[in-house]
Amino acid sequence: MALPSADYRNAMARLGAAVTIVTTDGSAGLHGLTVSAVCSISDNPATLLVCINRASRGYAAVRENGVLCVNVLGPGHADLSTRFASATAHIDERFSDPNLWMKMASGCPRLRDATVCLDCKVDRVLDVGTHGMFICEATDVLLGSECSGLVYFNRGFYGVINSKTKLAQTGLAWLVPALRLRISRSAIRERGK
Numbered sequence: 752m753a754l755p756s757a758d759y760r761n762a763m764a765r766l767g768a769a770v771t772i773v774t775t776d777g778s779a780g781l782h783g784l785t786v787s788a789v790c791s792i793s794d795n796p797a798t799l800l801v802c803i804n805r806a807s808r809g810y811a812a813v814r815e816n817g818v819l820c821v822n823v824l825g826p827g828h829a830d831l832s833t834r835f836a837s838a839t840a841h842i843d844e845r846f847s848d849p850n851l852w853m854k855m856a857s858g859c860p861r862l863r864d865a866t867v868c869l870d871c872k873v874d875r876v877l878d879v880g881t882h883g884m885f886i887c888e889a890t891d892v893l894l895g896s897e898c899s900g901l902v903y904f905n906r907g908f909y910g911v912i913n914s915k916t917k918l919a920q921t922g923l924a925w926l927v928p929a930l931r932l933r934i935s936r937s938a939i940r941e942r943g944k
């Protein structure tokens with residue numbers, strides 16, 4: 752008997768995933784949507800997988816344009832991600848702030864302060880159930896100056912930030928060596944039990 756989709760969705764909600772905005776542009780026009788189903792397949796050639804619901808407008812746009820940019824989001828992008836996930840938001844509304852966006856070589860928009868942007872060419876599309884699996888070759892990457900992340904877990908957003916950076920921002924960076932010492936001391940105590 753097939754697993755009920757609600758049970759499957761509840762299970763997958765507990766699999767935390769990085770949040771991205773996938774953008775595309777070309778003959779089908781400009782588009783962008785929030786996507787968390789992105790994963791690496793291979794580093795040679797640089798290949799990644801992007802899964803997009805076949806009922807979404809983004810699926811048809813990416814399929815026809817044949818190019819996309821994966822913009823990996825940071826902790827400050829939760830509202831932007833919600834805007835790019837809104838079914839009612841027109842594409843102009845999603846890209847309403849032109850200062851946020853630049854272009855990759857493919858012509859796809861890239862988010863200026865993304866954690867990383869991967870410009871991609873679609874190599875193959877496999878339709879499985881409700882989704883299309885876009886197997887893409889990464890043609891260029893741009894690393895952002897901030898290395899922090901946004902994770903969707905249990906239907907909520909969580910910021911991922913290096914503890915060193917966080918403490919430096921609060922002026923408490925001196926605590927890091929002290930904390931490390933504390934952690935290793937308690938680990939040694941545990942092991943010695």
Ligand SMILES: Cc1cc2nc3c(=O)[nH]c(=O)nc-3n(C[C@H](O)[C@H](O)[C@H](O)COP(=O)(O)O)c2cc1C
Nearest residue numbers: 784785786787788803804807808809836837838903
């Ligand atoms: C955190 C988050 C992650 C999402 N991940 C995906 C995903 O991996 N694939 C997908 O097709 N839709 C995903 N969505 C839903 C789409 O963003 C949403 O359906 C959007 O309205 C589609 O827009 P479109 O129809 O204009 O293309 C996600 C939404 C959120 C909030």
